[in-house]
Each structure stands twice: as structure tokens, then as C-alpha cells.
Amino acid sequence: MTVLAVRGLAVARGGARALDGVSFTLDPGEALILRGPNGIGKTTLLRTVAGLQPAVAGEIVATPESIAYSAHADGLKGALTVTENLTFWREVFGGPPIEPALAAMDLTHLAERPAHALSAGQKRRLGLARLLVTGRPVWALDEPTVSLDTASVALFAAAIRAHLAAGGSALMATHIDLGLAEARVLDLAPFRATEGSRVAPASFDEAFA
Amino acid sequence: MLSLLLRDLRLAVRAGGGFGLGLAFFLITCTLVPFGVGPQGDILARIAPGILWVGALLACLLSLDRIFALDWEDGSLDLLATAPLPLEGTVAIKALAHWITTGLPLTLAAPLFGILLHLPPAAMPWLVASLALGTPALSVLGAFGAALTVGLRRGGLLLSLLVLPLYVPTLIFGAEAVRRGAEGLGASTPLVLLAGITAATLALVPFAAAAALRVNLR
Numbered sequence: 001m002t003v004l005a006v007r008g009l010a011v012a013r014g015g016a017r018a019l020d021g022v023s024f025t026l027d028p029g030e031a032l033i034l035r036g037p038n039g040i041g042k043t044t045l046l047r048t049v050a051g052l053q054p055a056v057a058g059e060i061v062a063t064p065e066s067i068a069y070s071a072h073a074d075g076l077k078g079a080l081t082v083t084e085n086l087t088f089w090r091e092v093f094g095g096p097p098i099e100p101a102l103a104a105m106d107l108t109h110l111a112e113r114p115a116h117a118l119s120a121g122q123k124r125r126l127g128l129a130r131l132l133v134t135g136r137p138v139w140a141l142d143e144p145t146v147s148l149d150t151a152s153v154a155l156f157a158a159a160i161r162a163h164l165a166a167g168g169s170a171l172m173a174t175h176i177d178l179g180l181a182e183a184r185v186l187d188l189a190p191f192r193a194t195e196g197s198r199v200a201p202a203s204f205d206e207a208f209a
Numbered sequence: 210m211l212s213l214l215l216r217d218l219r220l221a222v223r224a225g226g227g228f229g230l231g232l233a234f235f236l237i238t239c240t241l242v243p244f245g246v247g248p249q250g251d252i253l254a255r256i257a258p259g260i261l262w263v264g265a266l267l268a269c270l271l272s273l274d275r276i277f278a279l280d281w282e283d284g285s286l287d288l289l290a291t292a293p294l295p296l297e298g299t300v301a302i303k304a305l306a307h308w309i310t311t312g313l314p315l316t317l318a319a320p321l322f323g324i325l326l327h328l329p330p331a332a333m334p335w336l337v338a339s340l341a342l343g344t345p346a347l348s349v350l351g352a353f354g355a356a357l358t359v360g361l362r363r364g365g366l367l368l369s370l371l372v373l374p375l376y377v378p379t380l381i382f383g384a385e386a387v388r389r390g391a392e393g394l395g396a397s398t399p400l401v402l403l404a405g406i407t408a409a410t411l412a413l414v415p416f417a418a419a420a421a422l423r424v425n426l427r
Contacts (some may be wrong), residue, residue, distance in 0.1 A: 075280075075284040
């Protein structure tokens with residue numbers, strides 16, 4: 001059974017159509033990597049799939065509340081400790097306990113440290129640990145490996161593999177090779193919206209998207 | 210929902226959270242006015258209801274932009290918007306947290322500041338009652354303004370301009386209730402109107418604020 005199906009999707013950013021006619025499906029246990037040059041609309045596509053902005057055209061079929069979104073900003077509060085940050089997101093999303101997530105991202109020894117005292121890579125790992133405690137099957141990841149070192153990238157790849165093995169799926173925009181041989185790659189370049197569609201927004205929603 | 214409320218309260222009382230900012234501003238206003246107006250008790254007593262209400266309103270305004278701006282900056286707002294909790298609930302909870310950290314302390318401390326302004330003792334219960342009934346509306350309307358201006362850099366000025374007109378009815382009936390209480394007249398009519406404004410605001414504004422947030426998150 002398909003967990004996420006996107007058909008003929010068009011997305012807009014800042015009043016200009018970015019991508020047009022994107023179609024793909026995602027099955028349980030599957031990973032799909034979005035590729036494309038900077039500015040093509042990978043972030044916009046992920047935000048649209050996650051439900052943060054409306055699609056200009058096309059449709060997104062997904063189980064409600066099945067998608068966990070992770071962006072450049074990790075949603076961490078510097079004044080709270082690692083445990084407090086993670087516990088908060090676990091309670092909001094009603095997911096599994098935090099201890100396995102801390103262990104998976106090698107954060108157990110930092111559990112009582114305030115988030116403002118973490119390094120950029122450690123913050124990123126905490127942001128990714130949040131995905132584990134949402135308990136959601138589909139991960140929509142925007143550049144998940146930014147500021148991670150090689151060892152942390154390996155940790156993250158292992159976490160994704162475990163997620164896929166447990167029947168989850170992942171949709172990610174990334175430039176580096178995660179070593180996920182089984183992942184499919186979708187090149188977005190053919191879906192770049194033509195210049196003509198930039199002149200007049202097709203709808204009110206597109207003008208303000 | 211409870212965890213969001215607890216998180217916001219915890220953030221407010223930790224370093225840099227801004228708890229007590231509104232209260233300090235209220236204290237400054239109420240201490241400076243007698244110096245500016247002069248020590249005549251009768252004049253102070255006459256203007257005290259208005260000063261106390263304007264002071265409380267401005268103190269509330271001071272911390273409004275923090276309701277959503279901080280969560281916007283660190284990406285929490287995106288994540289909250291994709292959470293199982295409806296955005297209307299998020300808005301209501303964050304407005305409640307704002308009220309607990311500003312409106313509630315102001316209400317409790319107001320009688321003390323009333324003494325500084327020679328407010329007659331008879332008006333004290335009315336002052337507390339009117340603030341208790343009126344300040345929740347200030348927080349919810351403020352959350353709406355904060356939702357409208359969340360993506361803007363230096364949106365504080367615009368926020369104040371948008372929100373102040375909405376605060377006027379609350380200010381009028383709140384100060385009127387205290388004034389009538391001070392003069393020994395029946396103050397229940399303005400108090401009931403004040404409660405009515407607050408009830409309508411609490412019921413309707415979270416939906417408007419959530420809609421504004423959805424547009425700003427695009």
C-alpha cells in the first residue's frame with residue numbers, strides 16, 4: 001500500500017511557480033531522494049507535501065498526520081535541556097519514549113545539557129532525534145545532513161535504515177551520498193516550471209504562496 | 210496541550226524569557242505618574258483608574274511580539290503546525306501562557322500600585338475584577354496581532370498599531386468600571402460588558418489568529 005502519492009503537483013514560492021507536474025509515490029520501507037540544483041524548489045516541494053503550504057495544482061494523497069517534517073531549523077529552545085526539548089516534542093506528537101532516540105543519535109551523554117550549549121552538529125542530531133519520537137511513518141527531510149560530520153552522517157543513515165526496516169518511509173532533499181543503495185532518486189530538473197507560468201499567478205493562493 | 214503550556218511557562222521564567230518585564234513596566238509607570246502630575250491626592254485619585262488601565266495595557270503590549278516570533282525563528286512554529294494539535298489550540302494555549310506571565314501578575318499586583326496612585330480603597334475590588342476579566346482579551350487579541358506580523362522583521366511597531374484599536378473597548382469599559390467603583394456608583398454594567406468582550410474574543414479570535422498563521426507559514 002502506498003503511504004504517499006503525489007500526482008501532477010505544482011508548487012509556488014514567492015508568487016512564482018517553481019515546479020510543475022511532479023508525480024511520485026512512496027511505499028512503506030522505501031526512501032526517495034530529491035535531487036536538483038539550488039533554488040529549484042526542493043524545500044517548497046517538501047513544505048507543500050508536509051501540508052505547510054497549499055499546492056497550486058495537482059494532488060497529494062497521504063494518510064492524515066502521517067508526515068514528520070524536518071527543515072533547516074531544528075525547533076530547539078536554547079533555555080531547555082536536551083531531554084526537555086525532546087520530551088516536549090514527544091508529548092506534542094504522542095510518539096514513543098525518548099531514550100532510544102537519544103541513544104540512536106548518540107546524545108545520551110548530553111541529555112542534561114542546555115540546548116544552547118550544544119555544537120551545530122549536536123543540535124542537528126537532536127533535531128533528527130525529534131523525528132524518532134514523533135512516531136510518524138513518513139519523514140520529509142530537508143537537507144538533513146547539514147553540519148553533520150562523517151560519523152554522525154553514518155548514525156543518521158543507520159537511523160533511516162532502521163526506520164525503513166520498520167516499515168517507515170523517507171522523502172529527502174540532500175546533496176550528499178548517504179550510502180542508501182536502496183533509495184530511489186528523483187531528479188527535479190525536468191519539472192522546473194517554464195518561464196511563461198511565472199508572469200501571472202494562476203490563482204489567488206499562488207500569488208500569496 | 211498541557212505540555213505546550215508548561216513549555217511556554219518554563220521558557221518564560223528561565224533566563225532571557227522576559228517574565229516580569231510587563232510587571233516592571235507597570236511599576237515604572239505607576240511610580241513616575243505621581244512625580245509628573247504632582248502630589249495632590251485628589252487629582253491622582255481622579256486619574257488613577259485611567260492610568261492603571263493604560264499602564265496595564267501597555268505592559269501587556271510590551272511582550273506580545275514574543276508570542277510567536279521566537280517559535281517562528283527557531284522553526285518550532287512549522288513543527289507545531291504539522292503536529293496533531295490544531296493550530297487554533299496552539300494559539301489559544303500560547304495566549305493563555307502569555308496571560309499567565311503578564312495579565313495575571315498585573316491583576317494581582319494592581320492593588321499595590323493603586324495605593325501609589327491614591328486610588329480609594331473602595332475601588333480596589335473593582336480594579337482587580339476588571340483586570341481579571343479584561344486582560345485575557347488583551348492577550349488573545351495580542352496573539353492575533355502577533356500571528357499577523359510573525360514573519361516580519363521589526364514587526365513590533367506594526368503589531369502595536371494593529372492591536373491598539375482592538376484594545377480600546379476593553380480599556381474604556383475597564384477604566385469605567387474602576388472609576389464608578391471609586392465613586393461608589395454601581396460598576397456592574399461596565400464589568401458585564403467587559404466580560405462580554407472577553408468572552409467573544411476568546412471564542413472567535415483564536416480562529417482568526419490560526420488563519421493568519423497559516424498564511425504566514427506558507
